[in-house]
Amino acid sequence: xxxxxxxxxxxxxxxxxxxxxxxxxxxxxxxxxxxxxxxxxxxxxxxxxxxxxxxxxxxxxxxxxxxxxxxxxxxxxxxxxxxxxxxxxxxxxxxxxxxxxxxxxxxxxxxxxxxxxxxxxxxxxxxxxxxxxxxxxxxxxxxxxxxxxxxxxxxxxxxxxxxxxxxxxxxxxxxxxxxxxxxxxxxxxxxxxxxxxxxxxxxxxxxxxxxxxxxxxxxxxxxxxxxxxxxxxxxxxxxxxxxxxxxxxxxxxxxxxxxxxxxxxxxxxxxxxxxxxxxxxxxxxxxxxxxxxxxxxxxxxxxxxxxxxxxxxxxxxxxxxxxxxxxxxxxxxxxxxxxxxxxxxxxxxxxxxxxxxxxxxxxxxxxxxxxxxxxxxxxxxxxxxxxxxxxxxxxxxxxxxxxxxxxxxxxxxxxxxxxxxxxxxxxxxxxxxxxxxxxxxxxxxxxxxxxxxxxxxxxxxxxxxxxxxxxxxxxxxxxxxxxxxxxxxxxxxxxxxxxxxxxxxxxxxxxxxxxxx
Numbered sequence: 001x002x003x004x005x006x007x008x009x010x011x012x013x014x015x016x017x018x019x020x021x022x023x024x025x026x027x028x029x030x031x032x033x034x035x036x037x038x039x040x041x042x043x044x045x046x047x048x049x050x051x052x053x054x055x056x057x058x059x060x061x062x063x064x065x066x067x068x069x070x071x072x073x074x075x076x077x078x079x080x081x082x083x084x085x086x087x088x089x090x091x092x093x094x095x096x097x098x099x100x101x102x103x104x105x106x107x108x109x110x111x112x113x114x115x116x117x118x119x120x121x122x123x124x125x126x127x128x129x130x131x132x133x134x135x136x137x138x139x140x141x142x143x144x145x146x147x148x149x150x151x152x153x154x155x156x157x158x159x160x161x162x163x164x165x166x167x168x169x170x171x172x173x174x175x176x177x178x179x180x181x182x183x184x185x186x187x188x189x190x191x192x193x194x195x196x197x198x199x200x201x202x203x204x205x206x207x208x209x210x211x212x213x214x215x216x217x218x219x220x221x222x223x224x225x226x227x228x229x230x231x232x233x234x235x236x237x238x239x240x241x242x243x244x245x246x247x248x249x250x251x252x253x254x255x256x257x258x259x260x261x262x263x264x265x266x267x268x269x270x271x272x273x274x275x276x277x278x279x280x281x282x283x284x285x286x287x288x289x290x291x292x293x294x295x296x297x298x299x300x301x302x303x304x305x306x307x308x309x310x311x312x313x314x315x316x317x318x319x320x321x322x323x324x325x326x327x328x329x330x331x332x333x334x335x336x337x338x339x340x341x342x343x344x345x346x347x348x349x350x351x352x353x354x355x356x357x358x359x360x361x362x363x364x365x366x367x368x369x370x371x372x373x374x375x376x377x378x379x380x381x382x383x384x385x386x387x388x389x390x391x392x393x394x395x396x397x398x399x400x401x402x403x404x405x406x407x408x409x410x411x412x413x414x415x416x417x418x419x420x421x422x423x424x425x426x427x428x429x430x431x432x433x434x435x436x437x438x439x440x441x442x443x444x445x446x447x448x449x450x451x452x453x454x455x456x457x458x459x460x461x462x463x464x465x466x467x468x469x470x471x472x473x474x475x476x477x478x479x480x481x482x483x484x485x486x487x488x489x490x491x492x493x494x495x496x497x498x499x500x501x502x503x504x505x506x507x508x509x510x511x512x513x514x515x516x517x
Contacts, residue, residue: 013038013042013044013045014035014038014045016048016052018031018035019035019045019048019049019052020052020056022035022036022049023049023052023053023056024056129212129220130210130212131202131210131211131212131222131224132199132210134195134212134220134222134238134243135195135198135199135202135222136199137243138195138196138238138243138244138245139194139195139196139199141242141243141244142194142195142196142243145164145165145191146164147163147303147330147334148302148303148304148334149163149164149165149261150162150163150164150261150262150304151163151164151192151193151259151260151261151262152259152260152261152262152389153178153192153257153258153259154257154258154259154385155178155255155256155257155258156255160178161262162328162330163328163330163331163334164191164193164194164261165190165191166189166190166191166330167190167330178257181230181231181252181255181257184230185201185229185230185231185252186201186204186229187201187231187234187250188200188201192248192250192259193245193248193259193260193261194245195236195238195243195245198222198224198234198236198248201231201234202224202234205224205226205228205229206228207226207227207228208224208225208226209224209225209226210222210223210224211223211224211225214240215237216444217444218239218240218241219237219238219239219240219246220237220238220239220240220243221235221236221237221238222235222236222237222238223235230252230253231250231251231252232251232252232253233249233250233251234248234249234250234251235248235249235250235251236248245261246260246261247259247260247382247385247386247389248260249382256381258385260385260389262304289315289415290407290408290412290413290415290416290420291415291416291417291420292320292342292344292345293313293315293320293407294408294416294420294423294424295342296313296320296322296339296342296345297313297404297407297427298423298427299338299339299341299342300313300322300335300338300339301400301427301430302338303334303335303338305331305334305335305338306400306403307393307396307397307399307400308392308395308396308399308400309324309327309331310324310325310326310327311323311324311327311335312324319344319345319346320342320344320345320346321345321346321347321348322335322339322345322346322347322348323347323348323349323350324347324348324349324350325349325350325351326350326351327349332349335347335349373484373485373486373487373491374484374487374491375449375484375485375487375491376485378448378449379445379446379448379449383445383448384485386441386445387442387445387446387481387485388485390438390439390441390442390445391442391477391478391481393434393438394435394438394439394442394474394477394478394505395474395475395478397431397434397435397438398435398470398471398474398475399471400431401428401431401432401435401467401470401471402467402468402471404424404427404428404431404467405463405464405467405468408424409464410462410464428463428467428512432509432512435509436509439502439505439506439509442477442502443502443506446498446502449495450495450498450499450502451496451499461513462513463512463513466508466511466512466513467512469508470505470508470509470512473501473504473505473508474505476501476504476505477498477501477502477505480494480497480498480501481498484498
């Protein structure tokens with residue numbers, strides 16, 4: 001029985017399986033020595049052996065690359081070497097029994113396929129989860145409705161902040177034009193920013209196409225398109241950590257709607273809200289002072305009403321006054337409920353004046369102006385929306401901290417009891433924590449156009465001075481962003497200025513004094 005193949009001179013050449021086993025050091029020493037001796041005088045076998053070695057090396061390189069993206073095995077792999085050594089094998093023949101298979105060709109083809117797989121995984125690896133699975137997990141993870149939760153809706157160059165969940169019984173409510181888009185498309189207008197509503201709309205489609213991909217920042221993005229209905233595309237970004245909705249884009253025929261989370265209340269439902277225990281005194285309620293004003297501010301802080309909303313707190317006429325302008329009926333009720341537990345508080349709500357309505361919000365048109373700017377062309381529509389949302393949240397926190405510093409200067413803070421100063425310190429700490437997170441999001445959104453400068457050093461001082469410096473740094477960032485969104489100035493000069501301003505703001509936030517002072 002021939003275990004090799006002969007050339008035209010009758011000499012026997014080893015089969016490719018034997019050369020493969022030689023390359024893998026699996027042959028007995030005697031047989032391996034004979035093969036090496038044969039190849040020393042046979043250029044044909046040398047060439048075949050080198051091809052097999054190259055294919056084998058490429059194959060193992062691809063295997064190593066694939067292991068980087070595979071999860072670890074549940075337990076260590078068993079070493080099969082002792083078992084293989086017990087297997088019967090032939091050691092006294094020059095050519096071993098073989099199967100007539102071209103292993104060199106097989107390994108070269110397998111290596112080429114694996115190279116393609118590795119390139120695909122590195123460039124555009126598709127998540128191993130479907131849109132339906134993701135939406136099911138996100139729907140199950142959604143928290144119960146929180147009356148304090150608010151969302152921001154951008155459409156047709158305007159910005160609307162409203163409660164995340166409305167109770168309008170399916171009617172259009174106070175925004176009939178915008179709500180009509182959702183009602184016509186059978187998309188839940190009362191709770192538009194949730195995985196549950198996205199899934200309900202998607203499930204009723206007879207014609208749909210899904211795309212799921214991962215994004216920087218530990219995000220999943222679900223994109224569902226359809227050719228039927230007035231809503232042709234919906235894109236929902238979810239946190240890969242807790243499946244919380246991060247942003248949503250709904251493209252109706254002729255109009256796009258962007259939805260994001262408005263600045264959330266700093267204290268979650270599971271977290272104890274800071275409260276001040278008023279001093280127990282006989283007789284009527286004492287005149288309002290810093291203590292009661294702090295109670296009201298802490299109550300508003302729990303529902304996020306201290307973050308740039310038109311809600312003012314003042315001491316006047318023997319009472320603490322809370323005045324709100326232009327709030328929705330739902331938000332007015334939330335404010336009333338928040339301060340109901342503080343005695344001696346007068347609450348009043350007013351409708352905005354015609355001048356205020358006409359003036360509007362300058363940041364609402366920044367996006368439209370930014371549509372012609374180089375910054376907008378670099379970041380794209382979704383990137384600009386992220387910048388607007390996060391920069392607005394940064395400024396809201398900075399102004400809230402400055403309001404605390406003005407209401408409670410050192411002379412007034414000294415009048416507070418230890419527990420009350422603890423509440424004041426808690427408010428500042430929560431603002432700094434939220435500001436740190438929002439600043440990180442802003443830097444991430446601007447990453448495509450910014451370089452990362454070295455951190456700046458700031459010396460720690462008292463919290464009043466630190467708050468003033470932090471607000472100045474935040475205003476500088478906001479001013480530069482508005483200019484860049486409007487397309488004013490030299491973009492190449494503005495970018496380093498913005499990087500420097502962000503560096504300064506980062507330093508102020510990192511060095512902000514913690515605790516009571």
